[in-house]
Each structure stands twice: as structure tokens, then as C-alpha cells.
Amino acid sequence: MSQTAAAAREPLLRIAKREGTTMPQKIAVRAIAILLALVVDALFIFFVTGLNPLAVYGVMWGGTFANMTRFSWMLRDLSTLLCVGIALAPAFKMRFWNCGGEGQILIGGLTAALIMVYQGNSLPLPLLFAAMALGSIAAGALWGFIPAWFKSRWNTNETLFTLMMNYVATSIVACATNIMRGQASSLGTLNKATKAGWFPILMGQRYTINIIVVIVLTFVMYAYLKYSKQGYEISVVGESENTARYAGINVRRVTVRTMLISGAICGLCGFLIVAGKDQTISTSSAGGRGFTAIIVAWLAKFNTFYMALISFLLVFLERGASEIASAYSLNEYAADIITGIILFFILGSEFFINYRVIPRGAHKEGK
Numbered sequence: 001m002s003q004t005a006a007a008a009r010e011p012l013l014r015i016a017k018r019e020g021t022t023m024p025q026k027i028a029v030r031a032i033a034i035l036l037a038l039v040v041d042a043l044f045i046f047f048v049t050g051l052n053p054l055a056v057y058g059v060m061w062g063g064t065f066a067n068m069t070r071f072s073w074m075l076r077d078l079s080t081l082l083c084v085g086i087a088l089a090p091a092f093k094m095r096f097w098n099c100g101g102e103g104q105i106l107i108g109g110l111t112a113a114l115i116m117v118y119q120g121n122s123l124p125l126p127l128l129f130a131a132m133a134l135g136s137i138a139a140g141a142l143w144g145f146i147p148a149w150f151k152s153r154w155n156t157n158e159t160l161f162t163l164m165m166n167y168v169a170t171s172i173v174a175c176a177t178n179i180m181r182g183q184a185s186s187l188g189t190l191n192k193a194t195k196a197g198w199f200p201i202l203m204g205q206r207y208t209i210n211i212i213v214v215i216v217l218t219f220v221m222y223a224y225l226k227y228s229k230q231g232y233e234i235s236v237v238g239e240s241e242n243t244a245r246y247a248g249i250n251v252r253r254v255t256v257r258t259m260l261i262s263g264a265i266c267g268l269c270g271f272l273i274v275a276g277k278d279q280t281i282s283t284s285s286a287g288g289r290g291f292t293a294i295i296v297a298w299l300a301k302f303n304t305f306y307m308a309l310i311s312f313l314l315v316f317l318e319r320g321a322s323e324i325a326s327a328y329s330l331n332e333y334a335a336d337i338i339t340g341i342i343l344f345f346i347l348g349s350e351f352f353i354n355y356r357v358i359p360r361g362a363h364k365e366g367k
Contacts, residue, residue: 014358026353033349037342044337051328056338059327060320074315076207076277079214080269082304082311084293086214086221087265089302090258091144092294093225095238096151098259100162101266101290103169104143106283108136108267110173112197112274113190113281117180120196128197133271140267141260143169148259152252166290170283177282189279199276210276217265222304234258266290295343299350317342 042053049056064074084101091098112132119128147161181187191197202208225231233254237244241251273285292314300306321335 015355016358018354018356021353029349029352030346033345034342037345040345041338041341044341049328049330049334056324056328059323060316060338063319063323064316070319072205074312074319075211076205077315077319078308078311079207079211080273080277080287081289081293081296081315082308083210083214083217083269083272084266084289085296085300085307085311086217086304087262087269088293088297089221089300089304089307090225090231090234091262092297093238093302094234094255094258096148096255096259097159098144098147098162098262099159099291099294100143100147100165100263101293102286102288103162103166103290104140104263104266105270105273105286105290106166106169106173106281107143107270108140109270109274109281109285110169110176111135111139111267112271113180114176116190116197116274120191120194125196129275132197132275133268136267136271136274137264138267140270141264144259144261144263144266145256148256152255173281173283173285187280187282190274190281191279197275198279207272207276210272213268213272218304218308225302225304230254230257295347299346313346314343 038057045051045053045056062070064070084105087104088098088101112135115128115132115135119131123131143165147156147158147165150156150161151158177187199206199209225234233244233249236247236249237251237254244251244254269289270285274281278285296307296310296314299310317339321332321339324330324338325332325335
């Protein structure tokens with residue numbers, strides 16, 4: 001075949017893995033993606049809703065930064081989302097697709113709520129908090145252990161298994177809350193009269209302890225994944241199980257241990273929601289954060305400090321969408337479209353960070 005014929009058969013564009021992308025390049029690509037998203041959003045806002053795009057962006061900004069109360073609410077929601085992202089990070093780095101964060105949060109929160117209700121008047125406050133925390137951690141770890149054990153023994157599909165565990169946890173919570181509420185129309189706030197099991201108010205907020213705990217977890221998980229022997233084993237298993245076995249790493253043990261950690265932190269998140277945020281438990285206590293945190297962990301490439309930035313962006317967009325819908329009497333779908341466009345461009349920017357498009361004729365790498 002002649003060179004001319006071969007060139008004619010070559011595709012116009014090829015996609016190749018990009019190597020050696022620097023941090024400034026990654027920041028630049030993401031910044032460009034956000035700017036393009038704002039332009040597309042402005043066109044949508046102007047032509048579809050008839051509103052002033054700059055005014056809408058101002059309302060979005062005010063949803064988080066209008067006053068200290070709104071900013072503190074943002075920190076509360078950010079800490080919850082970041083906590084779940086931290087929990088999923090070791091499992092995802094091991095390429096164990098833990099989609100069961102919702103269930104692990106719920107089962108941990110339910111355990112904390114049960115201890116709060118039935119032991120709140122019996123245990124001193126420090127022991128009550130310790131029992132709630134340990135109980136929720138153990139419950140979440142158990143919910144993570146079950147799919148890990150089946151995966152390590154019979155190579156079951158962890159994605160489907162953990163998703164199904166979410167439904168089981170939701171049903172258990174629904175059943176337990178019905179029993180706990182008795183003849184009341186709803187469960188309501190737990191221990192409302194005594195406030196037993198409620199975090200104390202620090203710096204004017206009850207969820208300040210939540211923020212402190214998550215900050216500590218951010219540093220601890222970063223050090224664990226980057227510098228510890230177990231973090232190294234997680235990385236090797238995630239790259240190749242065969243390589244890990246050749247290096248003498250017990251893949252089954254690493255799989256189970258990592259999911260115990262992942263589930264335990266999700267369970268701890270359930271405890272923080274019950275004791276420091278909602279003071280109750282329901283089937284909606286997790287609020288979809290187990291799924292949103294998948295985006296957080298994946299975009300951050302399991303770096304917990306990057307997770308904090310991405311969590312802030314997602315919470316900012318969520319609160320901004322709510323503020324837009326309220327201020328302009330838009331339905332929630334229009335507001336979600338505005339934030340969804342931004343998120344779509346951010347996710348799409350990952351393609352240009354990790355891959356490059358090679359036009360026809362650029363045969364050699366580097367051209």
C-alpha cells in the first residue's frame with residue numbers, strides 16, 4: 001500500500017495518553033473549563049430565563065458568602081461531603097469501587113441514634129459520645145467488610161454489591177425509625193428535652209466539632225495513603241493485583257482491611273450527622289453524599305487536600321442553585337441546569353488533562 005493510501009486510511013484524529021502533565025497545566029485547563037462553563041451558563045440564563053447573568057452569578061455568590069451564617073452552613077455541608085470523600089479515597093485508590101457510602105453512613109448514623117436514645121439517660125456524656133462514636137464506626141466497618149469479604153473470596157462485583165447494601169441499609173433505617181417513633185407521626189429530634197448525645201456548642205455552632213474532626217481526618221488520610229506501608233500496599237494492589245502478589249502482598253487482606261477503614265469512616269460520618277448536625281436519623285440523612293463523594297474522590301485523584309477544594313466547589317454550586325431558585329422563583333431544574341453545566345465542564349476538563357488529541361500526520365510521539 002502506498003504512503004498516500006495509508007495516509008488516507010488514517011483517522012483524522014487520534015487520542016493518546018498524556019504523560020507528564022504539570023500542576024500549572026492542570027490548573028490552567030480547569031480554569032479555562034470553568035470560564036467556558038460560565039460563558040455557556042450566561043447564554044442559557046439570558047436566552048432561556050431572560051435574567052441578567054451577572055445578577056444570577058451574584059446571587060449564587062451570596063448563597064455562600066452573603067453573611068457569616070451562610071458561610072458557616074457551607075462549612076457544615078462541606079465537612080460532611082469531605083468526610084465521605086476521605087472514606088472512599090482508600091477503596092477507590094485500590095480500585096475497589098465502593099458505591100455503598102450511603103448505606104455505610106446510614107447504618108453508622110442509625111447505630112449512633114439508637115445508643116443516643118436508649119443509653120442517653122444512663123451513661124455520662126463522655127461515655128455516651130464514646131459509645132456512639134465506636135458503635136457507628138463498628139457498624140460502618142461491618143457494612144464495608146461484607147462486600148469486601150465476598151469480593152476477596154469469590155470475586156463478586158463490588159459495585160453492584162455495595163449498591164444493593166445501600167438499599168438494605170435504607171430499609172433497616174426505615175424499619176428502626178418506625179419502631180422508635182411509636183405512635184408519633186414522625187421521629188423528630190432525638191432527646192430534645194435532655195440534649196443527651198448532642199455535640200456542645202463551640203464558637204456559636206453545634207457542628208464545629210464536625211469541622212474539626214474532618215480537618216484532622218484530612219491530614220491523617222493524606223499521610224496514611226502517601227507515607228504508610230499500608231498506603232503503599234493499597235497503591236500497588238490498585239495498579240495490579242498480580243504485581244502485588246508477586247511482591248508478596250496479601251491482596252485479600254489488603255482488600256478487607258481497606259474496606260474496613262472506608263466503611264468505618266463512613267460510619268463515623270453518620271455519627272457526626274446525628275450528633276453534630278441533624279440530631280435525628282432518617283432514610284434521607286445521607287442526602288446523596290455517598291454518590292457525590294465519588295466525584296470528589298475521583299477528581300482529586302485521592303489527594304485529600306484537593307478533595308477539600310472540590311467539595312467546596314460542589315457545595316458552593318449546590319447552595320448557589322438553591323439561592324437562585326428562591327430569589328428568581330425558578331423551578332429547581334433550571335437552577336440545577338446552571339450548576340450542572342459548570343460541573344460538566346469540570347468533569348470534561350479531566351479528559352484534556354489525561355489525554356491529548358493527535359491530528360492526522362503527527363505520527364511520532366511528541367509532535
